Amino acid sequence: MKNRSRFISVHHSLKFKIAIIILLIGIIPFMVCVPISLREYKSVAIRTDATNLMAQALQYNNQIVTSGYVSGEPNNMLDTELKAVADSNNGRILVINSSLKIVRDSFSADIGKTVVWGNIIYTLQGEQKYYYDEPTKTIIVSVPLTNSDGEIVGALVLNKSMDYIEQNIDIFLSYMLIAGVIIIVISILVSVFYSIRFSKPMAKMADSLDGIIREYTTELPEQKSFTELENVANKFNQVIQKLHSIDESREEFVSNVSHELKTPLTSMKVLADSLNGSEDVPIEMYKEFMVDIGDEIDRETKIINDLLSLVRMDKSGAQLNVSAVNINELIEHILKRLKPIAEKANIEVVFESFRPVVAEVDEVKFTLVITNLVENAIKYNNEGGWVHITLNSDHQFFFIKVEDNGLGIPEESAPHIFERFYRADKSHSREIGGTGLGLAITKSAIAMHNGEIKVRSKLGEGSTFDVRVPLNYIEKEMQ
Numbered sequence: 001m002k003n004r005s006r007f008i009s010v011h012h013s014l015k016f017k018i019a020i021i022i023l024l025i026g027i028i029p030f031m032v033c034v035p036i037s038l039r040e041y042k043s044v045a046i047r048t049d050a051t052n053l054m055a056q057a058l059q060y061n062n063q064i065v066t067s068g069y070v071s072g073e074p075n076n077m078l079d080t081e082l083k084a085v086a087d088s089n090n091g092r093i094l095v096i097n098s099s100l101k102i103v104r105d106s107f108s109a110d111i112g113k114t115v116v117w118g119n120i121i122y123t124l125q126g127e128q129k130y131y132y133d134e135p136t137k138t139i140i141v142s143v144p145l146t147n148s149d150g151e152i153v154g155a156l157v158l159n160k161s162m163d164y165i166e167q168n169i170d171i172f173l174s175y176m177l178i179a180g181v182i183i184i185v186i187s188i189l190v191s192v193f194y195s196i197r198f199s200k201p202m203a204k205m206a207d208s209l210d211g212i213i214r215e216y217t218t219e220l221p222e223q224k225s226f227t228e229l230e231n232v233a234n235k236f237n238q239v240i241q242k243l244h245s246i247d248e249s250r251e252e253f254v255s256n257v258s259h260e261l262k263t264p265l266t267s268m269k270v271l272a273d274s275l276n277g278s279e280d281v282p283i284e285m286y287k288e289f290m291v292d293i294g295d296e297i298d299r300e301t302k303i304i305n306d307l308l309s310l311v312r313m314d315k316s317g318a319q320l321n322v323s324a325v326n327i328n329e330l331i332e333h334i335l336k337r338l339k340p341i342a343e344k345a346n347i348e349v350v351f352e353s354f355r356p357v358v359a360e361v362d363e364v365k366f367t368l369v370i371t372n373l374v375e376n377a378i379k380y381n382n383e384g385g386w387v388h389i390t391l392n393s394d395h396q397f398f399f400i401k402v403e404d405n406g407l408g409i410p411e412e413s414a415p416h417i418f419e420r421f422y423r424a425d426k427s428h429s430r431e432i433g434g435t436g437l438g439l440a441i442t443k444s445a446i447a448m449h450n451g452e453i454k455v456r457s458k459l460g461e462g463s464t465f466d467v468r469v470p471l472n473y474i475e476k477e478m479q
C-alpha cells in the first residue's frame with residue numbers, strides 16, 4: 001500500500017513529468033525521422049538508378065535493332081559490349097523479341113525461354129517499366145526496342161544489383177544507433193538537470209511554507225527562479241499578510257470586547273463595594289445605587305446584544321433572509337418606536353419620501369441599519385435639534401439619507417466611525433450610552449445587501465449619512 005502511494009506520488013511529481021517530457025522530446029522525433037528518411041532515401045535511390053538504367057538501355061536500341069540482334073543474328077561485339085554493361089551493373093541483360101522469347105542473355109542461361117512478366121507485356125506495348133525486387137535487392141528495367149518505322153520489335157531488360165543501397169542503409173543505421181544512444185544519454189542528462197532545476201525552487205518554497213505553518217510569523221523568502229513561482233510566492237505573502245492583519249484585528253477585537261464587558265462590571269463592583277463597605281446606609285442611597293447598577297446591567301446587555309448581532313453578521317456565509325419589503329412602511333414603523341426618545345430630548349424627527357419604495361432586503365437586518373442611524377442622529381444631537389430622513393430611488397438603487405444638526409464628528413474621527421468600538425468622543429459617548437458597535441453593525445448589514453454607506457459631517461454643525469442599496473438583491477458569487 002505504502003509502495004503504491006509512493007509510486008503514485010513519484011508518478012505525479014513535476015520532476016518525473018519533466019524528465020519524461022524531455023526524454024520523449026529527444027527520442028520521438030528521432031524514432032519518427034530515422035525510418036522516414038531511410039524509406040525516402042531508398043525510393044529516391046531506386047528511382048534515380050532506374051532512370052539512369054533506362055537511359056542506358058535506350059542507347060543500345062538502334063544497334064540491337066539494325067544489326068538484327070533482336071532477331072537472333074550473332075554479333076560478338078554487341079555480346080561483349082552488353083556483357084560489359086551487365087557486369088558493370090553487377091547485373092544481367094536480356095533481349096526479348098516480340099514473341100516474348102529470350103533471344104540474348106548476358107548469363108547465357110535462359111536463351112529460348114518465354115517470359116511471362118507483366119512488365120514485359122507492357123513494354124512490348126511501348127511502355128518503359130522498372131521494378132525493384134526486394135528479396136534479391138535487384139532493380140529490373142525494361143525498355144521497348146523500336147525499328148526505324150516505330151514498330152516495337154522486342155524489349156531490352158537490364159538488371160542492376162542494389163546491394164550498395166542496403167550497405168549504405170546499414171552504415172547509416174549504425175551511425176543512427178550511435179546518435180540514438182547519444183541523444184538518449186543527452187536527453188537523460190538534460191531531463192535530470194531541468195527536473196532538478198524546476199523542482200528545487202518548489203521544494204524550497206514548500207520548506208518555507210512549512211516554516212510559516214510552524215511559526216506563522218515569517219514571510220516567504222524572495223523567489224528568484226521563475227516568474228510564475230515568484231507570482232505564487234507574492235500571492236502567498238499577500239495571504240500571509242492578510243492572515244496577520246485578521247489575527248491582529250481579532251486580537252484587538254477580543255481585547256476591546258473584554259475591556260468593554262469589564263467596564264460595567266467594574267462600575268457595579270464599585271457601587272456594590274461602597275454599599276457593602278459603609279454602615280447605616282440610608283435606603284435612598286441604596287435605591288440610587290441600585291438604579292445605577294441596573295443601568296450598568298442594561299449597558300452590559302446592550303453590548304452583548306450588539307456583539308451578537310455583529311458576530312452573526314460577520315459569520316462567513318451568513319444568510320440574508322431576503323424578501324420584498326416596503327421601505328416607506330419600515331422607516332415609519334421604526335420612527336414610531338424611536339419617537340419617545342426623540343421627544344425626550346425635544347428633537348424633531350421628519351421623514352420625507354420622494355416615492356414609494358419596495359426593495360429586496362432582509363427586514364430584520366435592515367431594521368438594524370435604519371434604527372442605528374436614526375438613533376445616533378437623536379443621541380448625538382442637541383436639545384431641540386432636528387433629524388431629517390429622506391427616501392428616494394432610481395431604477396436600480398434606493399437611497400436613504402439621515403441628516404441631523406447635532407454634535408457632528410471631528411474630521412480625524414470620520415474615517416474610523418465604522419470601526420468596532422470606535423467612539424468619536426469617548427466621554428460623551430459613554431454618557432450617551434453608546435457601545436461603539438452600532439455603525440460597524442450598520443456597515444456590515446449594508447455590505448451584505450451589496451450597498452454602501454458614506455458620511456459627511458462637520459463638528460458642531462451636524463452629520464449626514466448616505467445609504468445606497470440595490471433594489472434587487474443579487475447573491476454574490478462565492479469567490
Ligand code: ADP
Binds near residue numbers: 417434
Ligand atoms: P455608539 O454605540 O457609540 O453610538 P456607533 O458605532 O453607532 O457607536 O457610532 C460610533 C461613533 O460615531 C459614536 O460614538 C459617535 O462618536 C459617532 N457618531 C455616530 N453617529 C453620529 C452622529 N449622527 N452624529 C455625531 N456623531 C456620530
